[in-house]
Amino acid sequence: MQAHSLRLNAFGLDNVALTPTEVAAPGPHEVLVELRAASLNYRDLMVVLGHYNPKMELPRTIGSDAAGTVTAVGSAVTRFKPGDRVASLFFQDWLDGPFTPTTGKSALGGPIDGAFTTARLFSEDGLIHIPTYLTDEQAATLPCAALTAWNALVEKGNLHAGQTVLVLGTGGVSLFALQIAKLHGARVIVTSSSDEKLQRARALGADDTINYRTTPAWDKAVKDLTSGLGADHVVEVGGANTCPLSASAAAFNGHIHVIGVLSGTDGPGIDPRQALVKALNIHGIYVGSRAMFARMNAAFIVGKTQPVIDRVFPLTDARAAFEHVQTGSHFGKIVLSLR
Ligand SMILES: NC(=O)c1ccc[n+]([C@@H]2O[C@H](COP(=O)([O-])OP(=O)(O)OC[C@H]3O[C@@H](n4cnc5c(N)ncnc54)[C@H](OP(=O)(O)O)[C@@H]3O)[C@@H](O)[C@H]2O)c1
Structure with a gap:
């Protein structure tokens, strides 16, 4: 044919x-x-x-x-x-x-x-x-964006209820991360360049939002929102130029899911001192396997995720x-x- x-x-x-x-x-x-x-x-x-x-x-x-x-x-x-x-x-x-x-x-x-x-x-x-x-x-x-967010938070990150997830931006991977985090009973903080998009993220369940344009020190804003503790998971789609703030916004023993390069590949990256002093878990994420896809589908069916x-x-x-x-x-x- x-x-x-x-x-x-x-x-x-x-x-x-x-x-x-x-x-x-x-x-x-x-x-x-x-x-x-x-x-x-x-x-x-x-x-x-x-x-x-x-x-x-x-x-x-x-x-x-x-x-x-x-x-x-x-x-x-x-x-x-x-x-x-x-x-x-x-x-x-x-x-x-x-x-x-x-x-x-x-x-x-x-x-x-x-x-x-x-x-x-x-x-x-x-x-x-x-x-x-x-x-x-x-x-x-589902095959790329959703599975990447699932692999990060659930498979590698072992996300559980009550944890705080920081999601950078409102693109494909990030909104699935928001939905998957809510499905697991987590608190979600979303950043965006747009207040209008942040309002839409709240309608999807985001608990707190930060405009990263008007609040360039968004790592500090995350800490302020979490009584100084920081986020247990960071969905890092920004790359070399957002990684320093992501590491700063992460909680002790937190997980940084290294996924994307939206801000570029040349930049300061994660300071190893920050990583070791806070005992951060840094995961490289590359989409996911069929077995992970099947587990994600099962969760989406229960949650009627749209x-x-x-x-x-x-x-x-x-x-x-x-x-x-x-x-x-x-x-x-x-x-x-x-x-
Ligand atoms: N590792 C993997 O397996 C994997 C899988 C899928 C995607 N990725 C990568 O992950 C990244 C996102 O992919 P996607 O398909 O979800 O992209 P996308 O849908 O095109 O997302 C774009 C959004 O990201 C946000 N953004 C852009 N620059 C940003 C920055 N400096 N800081 C924070 N947010 C920023 C913006 O949101 P606002 O307009 O709200 O600011 C923008 O609308 C890409 O680098 C992609 O290559 C990797």
């Missing part, structure tokens, strides 16, 4: 083209999925601009995550049948256990072709059933969707409709 795929022919937004591609019939262990929705991640923008891996092989179908419906399965497939609603795994080969040196080689829309396509073959291992209460657009937000979607763009308008990510004006996830 023929699909339409967003192909990156050379680095730069001008070089992303919707291209007809042939999809073969599934081999014995493969599953054919008609993808209905995909979501954009900051990573996808970095991939397109050549900032993620300047040596990436091109052309490449881009896209970190998507959801859709199984339309055909290979003769040896046992996990899926036609009609099943599924999402892709960001790391096609990370099923369970620890991250390994080869896990990264199976990431969609980087080392291998990605998910911004109307149909794709997957190994049956590289898919997961999606919670039935979610739309395709909502489900397409992913926050900022806007849905048609696939033909992918450039506008990328430009919207670039503005940073979004609240939550930006989605591509692949129908």
Whole structure:
């Protein structure tokens, strides 16, 4: 069958083209999925601009995550049948256990072709059933952003009720972190550059909010809000230039989940003296495994968690969707409709 795929022919937004591609019939262990929705991640923008891996092989179908419906399965497939609603795994080969040196080689829309396509073959291992209460657009937000927040707070961080979670910004990963933290009975402090976004974060359950533009010493504000103790978890999406304040805002024995680089990769980073004096736990987080995804889905089903979607763009308008990510004006996830 023929699909339409967003192909990156050379680095730069001008070089992303919707291209007809042939999809073969599934081999014995493969599953054919008609993808209905995909979501954009900051990573996808970095991939397109050549900032993620300047040596990436091109052309490449881009896209970190998507959801859709199984339309055909290979003769040896046992996990899926036609009609099943599924999402892709960001790391096609990370099923369970620890991250390994080869896990990264199976990431969609980087080392291998990605998910911004109307149909794709997957190994049956590289898919997961999606919670039935979610739309395709909502489900397409789970594989990268939601799972990263889940891995950080729950799998690595062992979050529990009564702890304080500091969430930087109101992008995709951060709003899932807010929702997951509330699901676990934690207190959540959200920072943002926008008062209007902070109000929306409160409507989602944030207990306290700080505008990091008007309060540049937001680490002190976090300590003031926590009787001087600081946050037990920091969802660190800012990178080298926010890390010093994140370490300062963290409680003794707190967890810093190192996830993103929104403020850049060149900067002061975490002062080792701060880390050791406060006995901080610093976790490098890289999305998550299929087993983690399954545990997250189970929690979302109980909590009826509703992913926050900022806007849905048609696939033909992918450039506008990328430009919207670039503005940073979004609240939550930006989605591509692949129908
Ligand atoms: N390690 C992993 O596995 C993994 C997985 C997913 C994402 N990431 C990384 O995590 C980061 C966030 O990804 P995303 O997809 O959630 O991005 P996103 O949705 O594009 O988030 C952008 C938002 O981040 C906030 N922000 C920007 N600069 C900031 C700063 N200096 N301090 C605090 N907040 C800032 C802004 O929120 P306000 O407008 O509210 O200020 C902005 O709207 C990216 O660096 C991405 O590459 C890593």
